[in-house]
Amino acid sequence: MSQRMAGLAVDGGNPDVGLLFDINGLTEDTPSWFDRAMTFVGEYGILLALVLTMLWCWLSVRRRGTPEDSVSAVAGLIWTPLAAGVALLVNIPIRGFVERPRPFLDHQGLDVLIDGKTDYSFVSDHSTLAMAIGAGLFLAHRKFGFAGIGLALAEGFCRVYMGVHYPTDVIGGFALGTAVALLLAPLALALLTPFVSAVAASGRFGRLVRSRRAGSGSGSGGGRGQRAAGSAADAGADSFGVPEPRTGGPGPGACENDLAA
Secondary structure, eight states, rough: OHHHHHHHHHHTTTTHHHHHHHGGGGGSOOOOOHHHHHHHHIIIIHHHHHHHHHHHHHHHHHHOOOOOHHHHHHHHHHHHHHHHHHHHHHHHHHHHOOOOOOHHHHTTTTTOOOOOOOOOOOOOOHHHHHHHHHHHHHOHHHHHHHHHHHHHHHHHHHHTTSSSSOOOHHHHHHHHHEEEEEEEEHHHHEEEEEEEHHHHTTTTTGGGTTTTGGGGGOOOOHHHHHHHHHHHGGGTTTTTTTOOOOSOOOOOOOOOOOOOO
């Protein structure tokens, strides 16, 4: 406790350090098994939960909504891990430029729950990765996006709780992940959407975008939309409810939601 107070006394006017000690200080009142659980969650568990959330979102959008909804959502899901990878690449020069040491190297009294963290602290890779996925999920599907953002916030808390990052490291990671996922999304989706639309219209891989069971439709306007897709099947639509590309002009009974138009 004396070491903790000494660390606070050195940087008593720094709210970043003060909040670090406040959050990390919670470990004093928690059992060792809880700290081990938080370490696993903060290092691996939340990232695994985000991957499972992306998988759940993909399974959901394949079965619900119109063909256009499925195409746009799957395109957003493809962009989500790509955005996370780009954000991590952008963070490499940022960390090298700032060169901020880990907080436990400059402040005594922290309870560091994981060893081996020898790289620079700003910005947090885990927070960057988690929020990029959360923002990408939000582009694909609002409900799953809110879940992803919630998991990202929990990831940031865990990193400070473990004593390996300052709160501003986490905030910087959130800002970087969000900026990459949202600012580059228009260009990424402009490139990905035609590709996903072509996959959806193919008979072989169409189920990756649109489930066969989606033909019955659900959600707002789903009944009429799917009945229209069913009538368009006689005019060349595939079994997934996604019309195939046409070489000529639209024929009688063409579906208004033809993705290849």
